[in-house]
Amino acid sequence: MDGREPKEMILILRKIGCDVITQTLDVSDYILSENLAVERKKGGDFSGSLVDNRLFEQLERLKDTFKSCILIIEDFEKMFERPKMKVSSLYGAMNSIAIRLKIPIIPTRNLQDTAICLKRLAIREQINQEGHALARHAPKEMSLEERKCFILEGLFDTGPKIARILVDKFKTPYNLFKAIEKSELTYTKNGNPKGINGPLDTVKGIGFKWLEKNKKLFS
Amino acid sequence: MDGREPKEMILILRKIGCDVITQTLDVSDYILSENLAVERKKGGDFSGSLVDNRLFEQLERLKDTFKSCILIIEDFEKMFERPKMKVSSLYGAMNSIAIRLKIPIIPTRNLQDTAICLKRLAIREQINQEGHALARHAPKEMSLEERKCFILEGLFDTGPKIARILVDKFKTPYNLFKAIEKSELTYTKNGNPKGINGPLDTVKGIGFKWLEKNKKLFS
DNA sequence: CTGTAATCTTTATGA
DNA sequence: TCATAAAGATTACAG
Numbered sequence: 001m002d003g004r005e006p007k008e009m010i011l012i013l014r015k016i017g018c019d020v021i022t023q024t025l026d027v028s029d030y031i032l033s034e035n036l037a038v039e040r041k042k043g044g045d046f047s048g049s050l051v052d053n054r055l056f057e058q059l060e061r062l063k064d065t066f067k068s069c070i071l072i073i074e075d076f077e078k079m080f081e082r083p084k085m086k087v088s089s090l091y092g093a094m095n096s097i098a099i100r101l102k103i104p105i106i107p108t109r110n111l112q113d114t115a116i117c118l119k120r121l122a123i124r125e126q127i128n129q130e131g132h133a134l135a136r137h138a139p140k141e142m143s144l145e146e147r148k149c150f151i152l153e154g155l156f157d158t159g160p161k162i163a164r165i166l167v168d169k170f171k172t173p174y175n176l177f178k179a180i181e182k183s184e185l186t187y188t189k190n191g192n193p194k195g196i197n198g199p200l201d202t203v204k205g206i207g208f209k210w211l212e213k214n215k216k217l218f219s
Numbered sequence: 220m221d222g223r224e225p226k227e228m229i230l231i232l233r234k235i236g237c238d239v240i241t242q243t244l245d246v247s248d249y250i251l252s253e254n255l256a257v258e259r260k261k262g263g264d265f266s267g268s269l270v271d272n273r274l275f276e277q278l279e280r281l282k283d284t285f286k287s288c289i290l291i292i293e294d295f296e297k298m299f300e301r302p303k304m305k306v307s308s309l310y311g312a313m314n315s316i317a318i319r320l321k322i323p324i325i326p327t328r329n330l331q332d333t334a335i336c337l338k339r340l341a342i343r344e345q346i347n348q349e350g351h352a353l354a355r356h357a358p359k360e361m362s363l364e365e366r367k368c369f370i371l372e373g374l375f376d377t378g379p380k381i382a383r384i385l386v387d388k389f390k391t392p393y394n395l396f397k398a399i400e401k402s403e404l405t406y407t408k409n410g411n412p413k414g415i416n417g418p419l420d421t422v423k424g425i426g427f428k429w430l431e432k433n434k435k436l437f438s
Numbered sequence: 439c440t441g442t443a444a445t446c447t448t449t450a451t452g453a
Numbered sequence: 454t455c456a457t458a459a460a461g462a463t464t465a466c467a468g
Contacts, residue, residue: 070317070318076326088338091327091335091339095336105323106314106317116307117310120310120311120439124315135372136369153373154373173436174399217367217370270468272439305440311440376445376464378464380464409456424463427446427447428446429446
């Protein structure tokens with residue numbers, strides 16, 4: 001973090017388990033990795049630096065220096081205390097930062113919150129590097145039947161209705177997979193989609209497209 | 220704007236010079252152009268929809284529907300009023316929205332401010348025509364690999380990590396089901412759980428309990 | 439989304 | 454080879 005940031009911030013960050021080193025930074029307030037920097041601005045300063053045009057100058061330099069950066073607006077309601085400043089100018093500025101400069105804005109209530117936010121950002125950037133795994137979260141207290149449906153709802157074009165029909169007919173997911181493997185797509189002489197041949201051909205709700213898509217899961 | 224938004228909003232917007240029509244909207248609260256939609260969320264609703272997992276579901280649908288979209292968090296400090304909700308969860312959620320989903324967040328103090336912000340956004344989008352500065356994301360479909368993992372995450376005691384291991388080893392869900400069927404639970408002479416015999420015996424992360432539970436899906 | 443609790447697998451150890 | 458304990462990793466759940 002930049003040495004000119006509040007001394008209290010070091011203490012708070014260390015207290016919540018962050019490793020911090022201070023150093024004079026030219027363009028940002030916090031550097032979380034080679035690629036990610038954070039600019040912290042108090043609400044009051046935001047309107048201040050907007051009037052003398054320092055704000056956008058600063059942010060554009062930030063953007064040129066780091067691959068990605070974030071603007072934290074601390075105590076954001078303070079931004080409106082400057083009486084002469086039009087409210088629409090402030091929102092216009094925020095819109096412009098978010099849309100034109102593409103710099104994400106995170107509002108916080110105070111220094112303490114900013115520290116918490118910085119910690120989360122650091123964890124995301126430095127530790128969680130894992131490619132985002134799509135968490136699927138099952139409603140609790142699921143019966144065996146419900147669990148079977150839940151698995152089948154993972155298939156292409158399969159919601160609760162179709163899943164129920166399939167479990168009723170095939171009893172287990174494994175049986176269904178066997179049925180999908182055995183079922184064949186049929187085509188007309190001209191090569192156009194015709195229908196299904198096999199265990200799945202009589203199932204309501206299952207058609208050519210469904211089978212075509214879900215057969216992909218076997219390759 | 221969506222018809223379920225506060226009636227007062229129509230009045231405020233008209234008063235500050237916006238043309239507004241109301242209509243029932245499926246995925247967003249305000250549509251400013253073919254390409255730009257805005258979701259308005261009150262601070263309290265933000266934390267509320269976070270607990271029951273509706274928040275990200277909603278935002279992801281929004282992102283898939285419009286080229287660009289914006290999240291306005293109205294009266295943002297209210298989000299912290301749920302006493303048992305962890306502050307770090309809230310900032311983590313905002314970070315994720317801003318960074319992973321790349322949806323800009325604009326905080327406002329109240330309904331009036333939201334109206335002002337919407338007007339600025341409308342001017343930028345409809346009049347200034349500064350081009351579509353917001354990134355366009357190709358509608359993302361789950362890849363085949365992801366879909367296979369997704370299905371397997373329906374199994375008992377199976378999260379992203381285990382699902383990935385299983386897909387890497389067995390390639391397809393069907394192969395895994397065959398492997399489960401072939402694998403046998405083994406016991407010591409005293410009848411205590413010992414291990415696994417079969418294709419699954421060498422798989423890291425899979426043990427006696429896992430197989431025992433998931434064999435239930437075959438009955 | 440986070441932090442914690444519960445659960446499971448694996449490794450280590452002694453009999 | 455088995456039983457038990459401790460350690461490490463992952464999943465489940467509440468807020």
